[in-house]
Amino acid sequence: MPQTENVDVLIVGSGPAGMSTALHLIDADRSWTGRTVVVDRAVHPRDKLCGGGITGDGDRVLEGLGLRYDGPQVLVQELELIYRSHNHSMNGDPVFRVVRRNEFDHWLAKLGQKQGLELRQGEAVTSVVPKRDHIEVVTDRAVFHAKVVVAADGSNSTVLKELKWNRTAGQARLLEVLTSETPDTRAFQDGVAMFDFSQAGAGLQGYYWEFPSMIGDQAFLNRGVFDSRVQSRRPRAALKQVLSESFANRGRDLADFSLKGHPIRWFQSDSPVSAPRILLAGDSAGVDPFLGEGISYALGYGQVAADAIVDAFARNDLSFVGYADRIQAHPLLSGLKTRVALAKLIYWPRMVWQQELAWRLSSMILSGFQRYRRGFGTRTSTG
Ligand SMILES: Cc1cc2nc3c(=O)[nH]c(=O)nc-3n(C[C@H](O)[C@H](O)[C@H](O)COP(=O)(O)OP(=O)(O)OC[C@H]3O[C@@H](n4cnc5c(N)ncnc54)[C@H](O)[C@@H]3O)c2cc1C
Numbered sequence: 001m002p003q004t005e006n007v008d009v010l011i012v013g014s015g016p017a018g019m020s021t022a023l024h025l026i027d028a029d030r031s032w033t034g035r036t037v038v039v040d041r042a043v044h045p046r047d048k049l050c051g052g053g054i055t056g057d058g059d060r061v062l063e064g065l066g067l068r069y070d071g072p073q074v075l076v077q078e079l080e081l082i083y084r085s086h087n088h089s090m091n092g093d094p095v096f097r098v099v100r101r102n103e104f105d106h107w108l109a110k111l112g113q114k115q116g117l118e119l120r121q122g123e124a125v126t127s128v129v130p131k132r133d134h135i136e137v138v139t140d141r142a143v144f145h146a147k148v149v150v151a152a153d154g155s156n157s158t159v160l161k162e163l164k165w166n167r168t169a170g171q172a173r174l175l176e177v178l179t180s181e182t183p184d185t186r187a188f189q190d191g192v193a194m195f196d197f198s199q200a201g202a203g204l205q206g207y208y209w210e211f212p213s214m215i216g217d218q219a220f221l222n223r224g225v226f227d228s229r230v231q232s233r234r235p236r237a238a239l240k241q242v243l244s245e246s247f248a249n250r251g252r253d254l255a256d257f258s259l260k261g262h263p264i265r266w267f268q269s270d271s272p273v274s275a276p277r278i279l280l281a282g283d284s285a286g287v288d289p290f291l292g293e294g295i296s297y298a299l300g301y302g303q304v305a306a307d308a309i310v311d312a313f314a315r316n317d318l319s320f321v322g323y324a325d326r327i328q329a330h331p332l333l334s335g336l337k338t339r340v341a342l343a344k345l346i347y348w349p350r351m352v353w354q355q356e357l358a359w360r361l362s363s364m365i366l367s368g369f370q371r372y373r374r375g376f377g378t379r380t381s382t383g
Contacts, residue, residue: 008035010146017282018152019108020302033116041124045106058296074098077191083359128162157284176224183219187212200355203237205347208246228289267336274323289343300332
């Protein structure tokens with residue numbers, strides 16, 4: 001039997017939510033390095049299925065820590081929003097950046113390690129049991145008695161399953177494919193990404209996307225479909241079929257490529273985000289069902305979780321009763337309720353004219369978001 005290890009804060013998961021929590025703790029007081037352990041079942045640089053699009057919101061959370069990601073990335077200067085023959089372009093400098101998640105998350109992990117943080121990789125959490133004065137967390141190598149546990153272990157969170165908080169509602173479905181490209185196309189020359197909402201008629205409550213992405217020197221388009229399922233009673237879109245048609249419309253055969261899928265849990269204000277000694281952060285707590293944006297929110301959750309932990313230890317009250325209110329008070333995370341409402345509105349229509357109206361509304365809303373950032377501009381055309 002492994003020896004029991006006592007720790008003040010055990011963070012499960014070293015993605016953006018887990019590492020942001022750790023980095024914000026260390027930023028609050030260096031002594032948290034010795035009081036915090038992060039465990040991850042994967043080993044960095046690990047694969048994470050993700051478009052890798054990070055908006056200015058994520059940058060601002062990192063800036064608060066004095067950090068800026070300068071690793072490999074593609075700057076998206078133009079985002080095309082398409083609905084059938086309608087086209088609306090948003091420009092920005094950049095609109096967002098496309099990173100490779102294995103590199104970005106590895107960068108975050110190394111930042112923590114450089115500051116002395118104990119990050120145990122290749123160690124999976126298998127059991128979580130709340131006890132009277134600690135949480136017992138069993139991994140495949142150790143037994144932890146943690147005063148506080150942060151569940152930052154993603155959409156398929158083991159911690160949530162162990163706590164029986166798992167729910168199937170509020171899960172968006174995504175499929176993703178990488179296609180090798182030549183770098184002489186507009187996507188790479190001008191930094192153009194695209195969201196295509198045309199498949200609403202096929203029951204898709206979301207869009208098809210294309211993001212320019214670089215793996216080393218090789219250009220790829222990161223393509224996929226996002227189905228928010230905010231209208232959960234509606235029949236499910238045949239996701240693979242939708243993606244296959246989107247490929248065929250662009251002269252590609254989906255069968256030629258390897259396809260991967262993963263869910264995103266989206267925020268629901270009536271779902272628990274904390275319990276005594278336990279906090280959820282990132283996908284496990286829920287992110288955005290409108291566009292499927294999760295990286296910025298995960299970074300934001302880390303900031304709120306760290307603030308709550310520092311405060312809880314200072315007051316010797318680990319109940320975390322006020323954590324949901326802290327989330328609502330955060331300038332970025334408070335917008336999640338609006339994103340849920342928007343998704344329910346935009347992905348509600350059944351009739352074509354309603355979908356067209358929804359598309360116009362969503363392009364206006366997206367342009368509105370963009371106006372908060374520097375260097376915006378928009379252009380609309382109907383053909
Ligand atoms: C196909 C797809 C495309 C996406 N595109 C975008 C995009 O372009 N932009 C955007 O903002 N968001 C995007 N998202 C959402 C984004 O990927 C997530 O919201 C984000 O990764 C959430 O970060 P996190 O830290 O909460 O979880 P994760 O990044 O999933 O990290 C969780 C960590 O926990 C670890 N873990 C899991 N279980 C255990 C266990 N039992 N024990 C120990 N460790 C464990 C995992 O190994 C992992 O490292 C996309 C998602 C998908 C599926």
